[in-house]
Amino acid sequence: MWRRSASFILDQRNQDDAASSTKPETLSLSPLRTQSSYMAAAEPFNQNPNPNPNPNPMISAYYQTRAAHTGVVTKDWLAQAQAAVGRHPDDVPSPENEVVTSDSGNSFSVIHEFNNWRKQPDLAEAVAAIRALAAVIRASEATTMMELEIELKKASDSLKSWDTTSISLTAGCDLFMRYVTRTSALEYEDFNSAKSRLIERAEKFGEISYKARRIIAMLSQDFIFDGCTILVHGFSRVVLEVLKTAAQNKKLFRVFCTEGRPDRTGLRLSNELAKLDVPVKLLIDSAAAYSMDEVDMVFVGADGVVESGGIINMMGTYQIALVAHSMNKPVYVAAESYKFARLYPLDQKDMAPALRPIDFGVPIPSKVEVETSARDYTPPQYLTLLFTDLGVLTPSVVSDELIQLYL
């Protein structure tokens, strides 16, 4: 008989593959395992011909980084919460990532370059990708625009294939490539000036990325009114910026933070907000419906905004949007325009799965399956507005913008 869900079969197939190559224990969920040990465990299995050494195909690199930057992982939580009182948690170096980049080889590699940039917690992944591509331009010995373009294409393809689960990485690469193909050497007197123009442009992207957050924060101020209650899911730098700006503008509001399992990114956000003296209440993820009647609006970030106008975001966003929709609460998404991706998922399983380990605190019997997806897809009909640096958009405008961007 035919199964209802296609990806069930696909997931199972992946799992079978994984079981045959690695022992299932590598996925076991003991709290003692840290990221580096995952990567270390996966190292021996990387002898495949793939030139792009993704540390572990079973774990999404993108969500690993996110967890490192924004998550609170069990044991560190208390320490960090105490430390947060004294100093800025951003300054805490993330030692796990050193493992990845320690072996910067003899030859230039765009992936190493990317990983170096990626370590910076305040730098968006798309910007890191663009900076890495800029480094490719700088290191390039090409003498014509065409050669450079081919070289860049290769680099961006290898970046994209290094982590297929990261939407903003793909979007950033696509966006920059789009810009490169539009910049023809003919417009400038010679190749070198075109080249420096490209580098300059790539550098600018970092500023644009930060500026985008400022613009979004400004745009969203009109929507936050005194006395409102905002539900926030997960940790998003843009949403934090929005709330920070609102607090600076002396708006009186309170925030409900979901816990954001399994990375507990919500705890981190509640920390940050507590520092700003914003009243915060922490909820467990399953309390979204329970507390929705007190909520005036839902604010979420996005890992990627897709062509349908829907968003791909941390697991749990979809259910919160559904609950909010059914209780007629507006759902606002804050996302920079470089997160717009040329993807069109039809349903939850219509994306490359991004997996990550989940810590249940207790050992899980090996017969029990664990859903390890890191993200879900929220269809556009459940979103009210998207705050982007292009303006405040309805979901349907996103695809208009995307089509015009890429045509």
Place this chain on the structure above:
Amino acid sequence: MSFFMGISDFLEQGRKTVAIALVQRDPEGWRTSAFTEMTLVRATRTTAVFTSRYLTGYGTLQGLENTLGDISAEIPVDTVELRRVAGAVTLNPVTQLVVTGEGSCCIMSDQSNLTAGTPDASSILKQASNTVLQPNGTTEASPEQPVKALSGQALKAQKKAEKAARRAQEKGDATTSTTSAATPKPGAGSSTSKAPNSQASQHKRSQSTSQKSENQQLPVRPRPSTAAREPKRENKQVSFFAHLYGPSRRHTLDGVPKEVHPQIQALGLQTSSYCVCGSHARCAAMLLALKCVVQSYTTPLGTSLPRHLSSQHLSPQLNFLKSCRPFSVSQANAIRWLKNVIATLDPSTPEPTAKADICTAIDTFIRERLTVADQVIAETAASHINDGDVVLTYAKSAVITQALRTAKRAGRDFRVVVVDSRPLFEGKNTARALADDGIDVSYSSITGLTHAARGATKCLLGAHAVLGNGRLYSRAGTALVAMMAKRMDAPVVVCAESIKFTERVALDSLAMNELGPEEELVGSEGEGEQSLHGWRDKEHLQLLNPLYDVTPAEYIAVVITELGSLPATSAPVVQRISAGAQEIV
């Protein structure tokens, strides 16, 4: 041998030109492989040899190939068996021939109004060959050759009268009844007897090409004689849809202006009989036929190609096509593009270059906007089909079939449910084609939709057009299938080339639609009580056969175009880009 007698009939009447369709049997049934006007060279006891200026090779919609040149066809008589078509014989007993043989079938006729909507004749013909064909009513084949003694002016007037008579008759057929008893018997000499009727057509018709001589006739109250003869009949138009009734579809070549190219004539009949069916196929076939028109065009003295070609020469062709079946949105878009191409030509370009430019542009257009677009769409759509999917689809769409094939070739393991409905049963074609490719197909009628849709995980639909408000205008029944898919939580995927997007807007299927011939709903005579035979004579009975319906945008999860995937709400963007691209191409 009866075939031979038929040929000798032609020879006796001194006619040399006949229209011939060569129909070949392929796995999908009878297909017109060539339609041409042929000249009889010689007839022996065993063979009849014809030559022709034109040979056209459509029929199968892929690989539409055209050749222009002199050909000769040899039809072996010994494998040929003559069959008289009952309905056609009543109209024209002498010259209507259907010849069937091993793998080939040939209908020949001259100058008759074969099956102008007569249901029995058309159904028989459909059985015989799926094709109806008529020769051009041009002058050299007509029996009025003896009037050569008349002056040129008088001859012109007479021809005008003839043409008017034919139109009058056609009109009469359309508005009253098609019973053969009421039809004046056509054939040799009959046109002169129809001459008194000819004043009937004072209505100015755009198709008329001899308007300058129209003012020679005095205005007379229209159709006095027919009105007197015919008993008053009940209006068979459903009043709510009255705005959709146009002139009934043309099934014959009667009264075709002589400028209409044989390719266009053939295509017209193929579209009116659904031999060429589907928005994509009709658009491609029309462009190829228009290419032939352009190739055989010569600019008259005193005018330039950009000025004359589209306004003077193409209009009659397009009007003829339109009278066979109203244009699809894709056809309308393609025509707009072609006219723009011609209009923007530099008038100083030498004619051969200009013609070659237009032909190249048409070829590019077909490749980019139809062929390659379909490939891109099929690949995108196939990427959405995963292992274990159950794909629901409705009727027939070339691009959907292609998408499912692509998915199969990519090794996906899925099943297809084809839902189909009366009267066209296009889904049978889809089901067979997919099953041939090794895809598991279940076929079900739309009446069993609730059951068929159960367990569906995706719904793939083709489009006739995508409207400006994101609604889908497609084969009647699509809305029902989309609604059911939505109900079953299966995302509805619409595949449409950008040429199918229109800025027109409709909220329901009433405002714009095309009505098919009611006869399609009647059923065959053999069904007895089950059939609605003779419905035109039954009081209080009206039939309605709308061909399209409108699916609300809320049901549609994604529209896949060659420009990318987008929600239905972004349809205007595609329309803008597509219209803009048309100007650039």
